[in-house]
Amino acid sequence: MTAVMVAKGLAKSFGDLVAVDGVGFSINQGETYGLLGPNGAGKTTTISMIAGLLEADEGEVRVGGDLINPRAVTPKRRMGLVPQELAIYPDLTARENLEFFGRLYGMGGSELADRADRVLDVVGLHERQKDLTKEFSGGMKRRLNIGIGLLHNPELLILDEPTVGVDPQSRNAILEAVEELSRAGIAVLYTTHYMEEAERLCDRVGIIDQGKIIAEGTRRELVEMVGEKDRVSISGTGPLAEVVRQLSSTVGVAEAGESESGVTLLVEDSSSHLAAILSTAAQAGMAVSAVEIEQPDLEAVFLHLTGKALRDV
Amino acid sequence: MRNIIHIAAKDLRLRIRDKSVFIIGLIAPLALAFIFNTVFGGAFGDDGSFAPDLGIVETDADQTKSTLEEISSQLGGTWQSFADPSAARIALDEGDVGAVFVVPDTFDDELAGGQIGKIEVLGAIDAVTSTQIAAGIARSYTNSLQTTQVAIASAISAGGDPADIIPAAIDATDRSLISLGEVKADVRQLDTNTSTVAGMAMFFLLFTAQTGLLSLLEERRDGTLQRILSTPTRPASVLAAKSIVSIVLGVFSLVVLILAGIVLMDANWGNPLGVALLVVGGVLAAVGISAVTTGMAKTPEQAGNIQGIVATVLGLLGGAFFPIGQDGGILAQVTALTPHYWFSRGLADLAGGQPASAAFGAVGWLLVIASVTSVIAAVLTRKQVAP
Numbered sequence: 001m002t003a004v005m006v007a008k009g010l011a012k013s014f015g016d017l018v019a020v021d022g023v024g025f026s027i028n029q030g031e032t033y034g035l036l037g038p039n040g041a042g043k044t045t046t047i048s049m050i051a052g053l054l055e056a057d058e059g060e061v062r063v064g065g066d067l068i069n070p071r072a073v074t075p076k077r078r079m080g081l082v083p084q085e086l087a088i089y090p091d092l093t094a095r096e097n098l099e100f101f102g103r104l105y106g107m108g109g110s111e112l113a114d115r116a117d118r119v120l121d122v123v124g125l126h127e128r129q130k131d132l133t134k135e136f137s138g139g140m141k142r143r144l145n146i147g148i149g150l151l152h153n154p155e156l157l158i159l160d161e162p163t164v165g166v167d168p169q170s171r172n173a174i175l176e177a178v179e180e181l182s183r184a185g186i187a188v189l190y191t192t193h194y195m196e197e198a199e200r201l202c203d204r205v206g207i208i209d210q211g212k213i214i215a216e217g218t219r220r221e222l223v224e225m226v227g228e229k230d231r232v233s234i235s236g237t238g239p240l241a242e243v244v245r246q247l248s249s250t251v252g253v254a255e256a257g258e259s260e261s262g263v264t265l266l267v268e269d270s271s272s273h274l275a276a277i278l279s280t281a282a283q284a285g286m287a288v289s290a291v292e293i294e295q296p297d298l299e300a301v302f303l304h305l306t307g308k309a310l311r312d313v
Numbered sequence: 314m315r316n317i318i319h320i321a322a323k324d325l326r327l328r329i330r331d332k333s334v335f336i337i338g339l340i341a342p343l344a345l346a347f348i349f350n351t352v353f354g355g356a357f358g359d360d361g362s363f364a365p366d367l368g369i370v371e372t373d374a375d376q377t378k379s380t381l382e383e384i385s386s387q388l389g390g391t392w393q394s395f396a397d398p399s400a401a402r403i404a405l406d407e408g409d410v411g412a413v414f415v416v417p418d419t420f421d422d423e424l425a426g427g428q429i430g431k432i433e434v435l436g437a438i439d440a441v442t443s444t445q446i447a448a449g450i451a452r453s454y455t456n457s458l459q460t461t462q463v464a465i466a467s468a469i470s471a472g473g474d475p476a477d478i479i480p481a482a483i484d485a486t487d488r489s490l491i492s493l494g495e496v497k498a499d500v501r502q503l504d505t506n507t508s509t510v511a512g513m514a515m516f517f518l519l520f521t522a523q524t525g526l527l528s529l530l531e532e533r534r535d536g537t538l539q540r541i542l543s544t545p546t547r548p549a550s551v552l553a554a555k556s557i558v559s560i561v562l563g564v565f566s567l568v569v570l571i572l573a574g575i576v577l578m579d580a581n582w583g584n585p586l587g588v589a590l591l592v593v594g595g596v597l598a599a600v601g602i603s604a605v606t607t608g609m610a611k612t613p614e615q616a617g618n619i620q621g622i623v624a625t626v627l628g629l630l631g632g633a634f635f636p637i638g639q640d641g642g643i644l645a646q647v648t649a650l651t652p653h654y655w656f657s658r659g660l661a662d663l664a665g666g667q668p669a670s671a672a673f674g675a676v677g678w679l680l681v682i683a684s685v686t687s688v689i690a691a692v693l694t695r696k697q698v699a700p
């Protein structure tokens with residue numbers, strides 16, 4: 001696997017405020033990397049340094065081996081940025097917006113026309129391509145905002161909270177588009193404070209808080225890193241005290257107890273131990289009616305790491 | 314760099330689409346030309362210069378009288394005689410005449426005694442230009458007599474009859490030299506209409522020329538500037554594109570204004586090449602100044618406000634609203650720092666069918682203003698294009 005983007009020791013302060021404090025990570029070809037963190041964590045600041053919009057106080061960014069900073073010109077061709085705030089011209093049509101930015105990437109002629117058609121399809125705006133974007137709904141503007149970022153077939157697509165303030169339908173369209181791009185082999189850097197999005201899209205996640213990446217890995221790795229366990233609730237009848245006693249000594253079960261409808265267990269890696277657990281319960285005389293597994297999510301990981309919720313909803 | 318063209322083309326397209334090109338480039342200059350025509354309607358002579366209506370109060374100094382008449386008639390205005398100063402004043406009040414010479418009866422005779430008398434000029438309050446021109450003629454005439462006087466004195470001391478010598482000597486003064494050289498120079502500086510029209514045009518230009526640059530701050534506010542900078546585009550290219558749009562709009566609006574002046578006011582602005590150079594110099598100076606004000610601002614609104622103040626102050630100093638600084642002194646020096654002054658000076662220099670080269674000096678100073686402001690602006694706007 002070759003790394004498309006490597007960031008090392010990035011730091012940025014605004015006056016006394018340390019916005020980013022030693023952030024480093026890399027993204028491989030075809031990989032979707034999520035930066036997950038609450039408001040003000042430093043996601044946009046980090047992205048701005050990676051996209052070469054902001055001079056880093058410390059550290060360096062390389063994309064495809066080229067050093068990136070605000071003075072770098074040609075290496076920026078490798079990247080497509082979808083900024084957090086809408087950055088489109090309301091008095092240009094969807095197509096004109098695409099064509100303008102396409103030209104800045106050196107595209108033109110039929111190549112540009114074909115790519116614009118393709119992108120308009122991907123973001124579902126082909127029918128509305130000739131309309132001024134000021135007449136668009138919020139979700140349509142967001143989709144165009146994303147479309148501009150992928151027009152020139154970048155090696156690395158950077159999306160900064162692309163689904164904020166988007167209706168569920170557009171949101172789903174956006175997530176599907178990102179999944180498709182990822183399948184096509186594009187490296188994606190995706191920031192969000194929605195952990196469901198990070199869980200759905202990202203191969204690896206970096207959890208960022210107060211300018212630092214406090215944990216990084218696949219979802220499974222992160223969950224294990226903090227030692228969070230799956231909660232398995234088995235509903236049923238029988239000699240529950242005996243069932244609990246036997247399950248307590250079953251491999252993988254960390255805790256077991258009686259509940260209203262049956263027994264509740266805390267299990268490490270429930271998927272590999274579930275079969276053994278259920279047969280133990282049956283042998284102990286329990287008639288099982290339902291099983292429910294709650295896996296710890298990144299929300300729980302974040303809570304564990306920082307002692308605060310990812311977002312205050 | 315090709316992206317400069319792409320950005321400038323996109324900006325022009327947006328300006329056409331939001332109609333601002335038509336307002337700035339067509340409607341505003343046409344309205345301005347119409348106002349000029351109403352206010353300064355008859356002011357422009359055929360060659361863009363001014364033809365003063367002058368007169369004289371009857372005097373025994375016949376030689377001087379006929380000389381003044383001859384000089385004045387070369388300027389193309391009318392010439393009248395008045396029986397006495399009070400008759401002249403009535404005519405002045407009624408606007409029948411712009412300025413009147415009062416020559417002492419003894420003026421010619423005193424020359425024989427080596428004395429040069431005083432020629433007075435009565436002026437109408439609303440014909441400042443005519444009055445100043447008349448004063449200029451009187452001044453030039455008495456100055457030239459100083460040299461003549463030496464000849465008269467030596468002729469008399471050689472035993473000639475003063476009654477023959479004096480008329481001959483006055484007759485011998487070089488009138489074309491007095492009138493056309495010096496008086497025209499006065500007219501150039503004093504034609505208030507030209508300077509007001511030129512000053513207003515420059516005042517207007519300062520707003521036109523800001524349009525392109527202002528969009529830099531708008532794009533910054535709207536996030537599209539950052540997006541442009543995330544593409545392979547140099548910050549300097551963005552600045553260049555915005556300046557080009559400002560220059561294009563500025564030239565366009567000024568050309569419309571000048572053409573409208575020709576059609577509406579029958580104005581003859583002078584040698585076309587000279588005027589074209591002045592337009593380019595004036596627009597570059599206005600764009601430079603706009604770039605400085607844009608560089609000082611954080612938001613488009615703020616830039617607009619600063620520009621309003623700067624345009625007003627420069628307009629006042631540059632004589633856009635009323636003539637200023639023609640009598641030397643500190644204001645005269647300050648006014649020379651404004652593009653308004655040099656633009657109007659350039660037009661004045663072209664008046665009377667002068668070749669384009671007559672405007673080179675003014676164009677040069679406009680370019681100096683443009684260069685100095687551009688350097689300042691380059692430093693100031695560096696942070697505007699920094700993301």
Ligand SMILES: Nc1ncnc2c1ncn2[C@@H]1O[C@H](COP(=O)(O)OP(=O)(O)OP(=O)(O)O)[C@@H](O)[C@H]1O
Pocket residue numbers: 014017018019037038039040041042043044045046084161193
């Ligand atoms: N230009 C700036 N000047 C001063 N402070 C800034 C600037 N940009 C960001 N900050 C501060 O840096 C910190 C990190 O901001 P950043 O925008 O990177 O957060 P974020 O993770 O993107 O948040 P959000 O989820 O709200 O977009 C915040 O405290 C913010 O106030």
Ligand SMILES: [Mg+2]
Pocket residue numbers: 043044045084160161
């Ligand atoms: Mg952000």
